[in-house]
Amino acid sequence: MMMMGKTWAEMGSSIAGLMFVLATLQQFFPHQLRTTLQEFLLAKLQQLSFVQKWSDRMVSFFSPHICITFPEFCGYQYNEAFTAIETYLSFKSSSKAKQLKASLVKDFKSLVLVVDENDIADEFNGFKLWWTLSVPKTQAVYNEEMSYYKLTFHRHQREIITKQYLNYVLEEAKEIQARNSQRKLYTNNPSGSWNGYKRRYMWSHIVFEHPATFQTLAMDPKKKEEIINDLIAFSKGKEYYAKIGKAWKRGYLLYGPPGTGKSTMIAAMANLLNYDVYDLELTTIRDNTELRRLLMETSRKSIIVLEDIDCSLDLTGRRKKMKEKMEDKETDPTKAGLTENEETSKVTLSGLLNFIDGIWSACGSERVIVFTTNHKEKLDPALIRRGRMDMHIEMSYCKFEAFKVLAKNYLDVESHNLFGKIKGLLEESNMVPADVAENLMSKSDIKDVESCLENLVQSLERDIKQKAKLKSEKNVFRPRHKFSYWVKFRNKIPTSSRMSTV
Numbered sequence: 137m138m139m140m141g142k143t144w145a146e147m148g149s150s151i152a153g154l155m156f157v158l159a160t161l162q163q164f165f166p167h168q169l170r171t172t173l174q175e176f177l178l179a180k181l182q183q184l185s186f187v188q189k190w191s192d193r194m195v196s197f198f199s200p201h202i203c204i205t206f207p208e209f210c211g212y213q214y215n216e217a218f219t220a221i222e223t224y225l226s227f228k229s230s231s232k233a234k235q236l237k238a239s240l241v242k243d244f245k246s247l248v249l250v251v252d253e254n255d256i257a258d259e260f261n262g263f264k265l266w267w268t269l270s271v272p273k274t275q276a277v278y279n280e281e282m283s284y285y286k287l288t289f290h291r292h293q294r295e296i297i298t299k300q301y302l303n304y305v306l307e308e309a310k311e312i313q314a315r316n317s318q319r320k321l322y323t324n325n326p327s328g329s330w331n332g333y334k335r336r337y338m339w340s341h342i343v344f345e346h347p348a349t350f351q352t353l354a355m356d357p358k359k360k361e362e363i364i365n366d367l368i369a370f371s372k373g374k375e376y377y378a379k380i381g382k383a384w385k386r387g388y389l390l391y392g393p394p395g396t397g398k399s400t401m402i403a404a405m406a407n408l409l410n411y412d413v414y415d416l417e418l419t420t421i422r423d424n425t426e427l428r429r430l431l432m433e434t435s436r437k438s439i440i441v442l443e444d445i446d447c448s449l450d451l452t453g454r455r456k457k458m459k460e461k462m463e464d465k466e467t468d469p470t471k472a473g474l475t476e477n478e479e480t481s482k483v484t485l486s487g488l489l490n491f492i493d494g495i496w497s498a499c500g501s502e503r504v505i506v507f508t509t510n511h512k513e514k515l516d517p518a519l520i521r522r523g524r525m526d527m528h529i530e531m532s533y534c535k536f537e538a539f540k541v542l543a544k545n546y547l548d549v550e551s552h553n554l555f556g557k558i559k560g561l562l563e564e565s566n567m568v569p570a571d572v573a574e575n576l577m578s579k580s581d582i583k584d585v586e587s588c589l590e591n592l593v594q595s596l597e598r599d600i601k602q603k604a605k606l607k608s609e610k611n612v613f614r615p616r617h618k619f620s621y622w623v624k625f626r627n628k629i630p631t632s633s634r635m636s637t638v
């Protein structure tokens with residue numbers, strides 16, 4: 137069988153050789169001779185492929201072996217069976233293989249050896265079977281060839297292999313993956329750098345190692361509990377979502393001023409659910425089709441994040457602005473002073489709405505979508521309506537409950553005589569958790585609780601003073617407002633009483 141494979145590989149290379157000869161002929165021979173020779177070689181070529189096709193059929197007819205292939209992709213979607221087989225084979229044969237690749241897992245604690253060979257033999261219930269990895273030779277752009285695993289076994293073992301062995305491989309892979317589980321943080325590559333439909337070129341990833349958890353997240357404890365319960369209910373909700381006929385996905389909108397913990401909460405969500413994170417950069421995506429393709433390439437159990445959604449693309453006003461600019465400067469985009477994004481990214485609001493909630497969004501399951509913004513009011517209501525963004529979470533200034541979490545995290549204290557004073561000051565000030573945390577951070581090796589809390593008290597007092605100053609400045613520089621308030625107030629007084637006061 138293997139010998140046969142080699143023969144066909146040789147035949148393939150002779151076809152490639154003939155093609156090369158054809159190309160060379162075009163350069164060196166006069167037209168007449170060239171055409172005759174070309175016709176002759178093409179006829180040979182056709183004979184070869186015809187012979188190969190028929191012999192392939194004959195071999196498979198008489199062969200006692202059966203082959204099953206597992207391609208890397210099924211249509212647009214990544215074939216999870218391919219990864220499972222890769223994991224299983226790497227683990228299984230790393231003790232016997234002669235060529236290995238090494239990678240680190242879980243906080244540099246262990247080293248994983250992965251097989252770097254293309255033919256691997258396996259055994260199941262005393263039966264021999266063979267796995268072959270085929271990788272495309274060319275890496276040309278839009279190359280539709282893809283890697284695949286081929287399993288070869290004797291036809292007498294058909295039942296056992298298809299019913300028992302393949303299930304065993306998938307179960308083993310699941311267990312190995314759970315043992316070595318490394319969550320990944322993906323980011324989308326600029327669309328120009330993609331290579332065909334290959335997932336690894338659409339998304340790049342690193343190991344996700346953010347230490348934030350809900351325990352370390354400073355916010356109102358009731359709100360925190362509500363979010364945790366919601367996430368857990370979602371992750372266990374497979375049957376429930378199927379019963380109500382809804383795609384198994386959930387949207388969270390995190391909004392609030394900078395430094396209130398929106399990005400930190402995403403990390404806490406990923407750590408709680410044990411999901412991968414896909415950080416989607418909208419501005420580098422060319423159009424809605426590419427956006428959809430990126431969505432299809434995300435794995436199950438993932439959080440898709442669109443940070444600062446109000447700044448990513450001017451989705452609502454964009455088309456109007458473009459039109460106005462184009463009308464001003466006829467049709468030349470450079471004359472119209474359009475930025476690079478405006479010229480290249482054609483992602484529209486409707487494209488984004490479909491991405492989150494359209495018919496394609498139901499392909500693949502167990503997905504959480506998170507938007508973050510500093511300006512909720514700037515977003516199109518359609519983008520954040522329930523069903524798209526199911527839960528709206530306000531991340532706000534640091535109040536006493538949130539402060540207690542930070543004090544515990546940073547200083548290991550749960551009470552102190554300055555806590556009462558800090559509580560009062562936090563009520564009056566508008567300090568975000570990021571600034572409170574900075575004050576609580578020890579500036580030396582020795583943790584000095586007293587001086588850290590003193591620092592915070594001083595910062596809060598400064599913040600309150602500044603707030604008061606700004607308020608008084610506003611009042612001084614707005615005489616017209618004062619006047620209008622007075623007019624409003626005056627108009628509320630009944631005319632009779634006004635008359636009497638005059």
Ligand SMILES: Nc1ncnc2c1ncn2[C@@H]1O[C@H](COP(=O)(O)OP(=O)(O)OP(=O)(O)O)[C@@H](O)[C@H]1O
Pocket residue numbers: 352353354355392393394395396397398399400401509510531569570571573
């Ligand atoms: N609620 C919080 N709990 C714990 N740490 C916080 C919290 N908010 C902010 N921090 C700390 O402040 C830093 C900045 O917070 P983060 O990046 O999450 O803010 P953000 O709301 O995403 O800000 P931006 O709107 O600017 O993106 C974090 O690294 C974290 O250490």
Ligand SMILES: [Mg+2]
Pocket residue numbers: 398399400443508
């Ligand atoms: Mg952020």
